Amino acid sequence: MRISARADYAVRAALQLAAAQDAGPLKAEAIAEGQGISHKFLEGILGDMRKGGLVQSQRGGNGGYWLARPAESISVAEVIRCVEGPLVSVRGERPPDLSYTGPAESLLTLWIALRAGVREVLGVSLAEVAAARLPDTIVALADDPEAWTNP
Numbered sequence: 001m002r003i004s005a006r007a008d009y010a011v012r013a014a015l016q017l018a019a020a021q022d023a024g025p026l027k028a029e030a031i032a033e034g035q036g037i038s039h040k041f042l043e044g045i046l047g048d049m050r051k052g053g054l055v056q057s058q059r060g061g062n063g064g065y066w067l068a069r070p071a072e073s074i075s076v077a078e079v080i081r082c083v084e085g086p087l088v089s090v091r092g093e094r095p096p097d098l099s100y101t102g103p104a105e106s107l108l109t110l111w112i113a114l115r116a117g118v119r120e121v122l123g124v125s126l127a128e129v130a131a132a133r134l135p136d137t138i139v140a141l142a143d144d145p146e147a148w149t150n151p
Helices: 005-019 028-035 039-051 076-084 107-122 126-130 136-143
Strands: 055-058 064-067
Touching: 005 028, 005 039, 005 064, 005 076, 005 126, 028 039, 028 064, 039 055, 039 076, 076 107, 076 126, 107 136
Parallel strands: none
Antiparallel strands: 055 064
């Protein structure tokens, strides 16, 4: 699986908003500066997140961006889907829409399992990531030395 710069930036921006949830709207410039993201690129991402219902915005001196829902109710997966589309696709199709025959028949089960695994890992909420309270299952996966090596 490849996480694009766009998806990475979207998650980082959402985490910046989650961390400032009680502080009021954040200006795009502040988010961009806080995360080392190009302001112009970030504006497009925030626009997509607004259209996707994840953030709200207000113009003006007291304006800025804020999460549309509590950070506890927004998953990392939702943010990625909002800016990139489906988490797992094969040739641009969702795994349930595929079919295989012969020796490749069980490949569909593998793709479905991959999608389930990605959903489980990326199902962590913005609040959990922002507060560094990742679920034990996620921490255990990352603690495995094999997770850090290139196969």
